[in-house]
Amino acid sequence: MSTYGLTTNTIAGTPSRVTQAIATASRRTGVDFTYLMGQAQLESSMNPTARAGTSSATGLYQFLDQSWLHVVKDNGAKYGMSWASDAIQQSGGRYYVADAATRQQILDLRNHPETASVMAAELASDNRAYLEQRIGRPADSTDLYLAHFLGAGGAAKFLATMSYSPDTPAASLFPAAARANASIFYDRTGNARSLADIRDRFASKLANGAQTAGLNASSADMGGGYAGGIPEGANMVQPADYMRIAQAQRAAAPETDIDTPDAISGEEALASQQMLGQQQPYPAFAPRAETARLAYLMLATFGR
Structure with a gap:
């Protein structure tokens, strides 16, 4: 049980609030439910209030501050958050909110599973559209996770190069990412992993994450479904949810x-x-x- 009173696993076959939130986000955006579950398991172990110790990454999908402000700016108005998207401004390639209290309220929504799930799905949907235009084929779940990890532009570069040179050391294309994520780009002996190696490892991690989250992920492209079917009757994201958070913050202040x-x-x-x-x-x-x-x-x- 998290500090927001949210269960993070399933009990007696009943989908938890987190699972329902992810299912709702999948239905609203068309992004694969199994992928979203696997990603949440990898990022936070399905904990909606998880926080990283070395960065600003927070919540079910471990959004960084800037990534969250970006996705809320682009998509918040669709989900009753015009107050948030209107408050977010951009200057010099960075997003900011002039009022410190409003900024914190927006960032705190990362801990809200309905909001975090639908924003993660919207970002994945945007990345999918971008990748498919660039690579000329449908983007699968591993492609989407590459976009989550490297950004959409980085993933397009990764996949384009891998299509004709799969053995290329990935660190040679992404030196900054390799310095920050040595365990992904290099094996235990220090040898650089190839593009194909890294993609295969991501596919395996997603499959394992989905299985850990209680899914039947039977194929490499994460085409399997939730063991009990996508939960029905999950509540749509409602402005009242944001009201409860704001009111709770106000009461605690x-x-x-x-x-x-x-x-x-x-x-x-x-x-x-x-x-x-x-x-x-x-x-x-x-x-x-x-x-x-x-x-x-x-x-x-x-x-x-």
């Missing part, structure tokens, strides 16, 4: 005195209402950005 220059006195509010024939007094403060955002999300929920 220390209270501070906030200057509200636009506030009106109780007497002024009552006088205004009497003029309008209303009986209940208005709150004696002006709405703030956070409460406005929650109100927007509540209205968006009604439209689902």
Whole structure:
């Protein structure tokens, strides 16, 4: 059980919230369910609140800060997160959020399995479209994981070179990635692994990850399905989920005195209402950005 109260495995054949979240993301985006399960197992052992010790990687799919801001900027509005995508700006190739509190709220959504799953699926879908245009064939799950590892452009370069020279040492094409991931690019004796070797290892890791997550991954391209079938009735990503997170964060935050220059006195509010024939007094403060955002999300929920 995680700190968000989310089960991370299946009990008595009932899909956990994490499994349901991944199934929903698969249905909404068309990205293979088995691939998403295998990737989550590899990245976080199905733990929605996992954190890396050496980087900003966080959550079920271990999104780095910049990767998360990028994918939310591109896809957040589809899932009731216009407040987040609109707040994310880009400058000099990097993404940023001007307000520190809003930035943290956006980054914290990586710990929310529904949000993390659908953003991972959207990113995989974008990578698939890019790769298929570049390599001229359908991209399989191992290709998608290469794109996750090297970026879409790096994966396209990897696969294009492997198509005519599979024995090329991968480190010669990706020296920076090799320095940061020596165990992937070199064997225990220090010999450089070839492109074909690395792709085969990724395919094997995905298959093992899917099996560990409770799947029947019977083929190298991860074409198998969930042992019990893709869970039915999984809840769609709802703005109310984001509201609960924001409200929980607000409840946990220390209270501070906030200057509200636009506030009106109780007497002024009552006088205004009497003029309008209303009986209940208005709150004696002006709405703030956070409460406005929650109100927007509540209205968006009604439209689902």
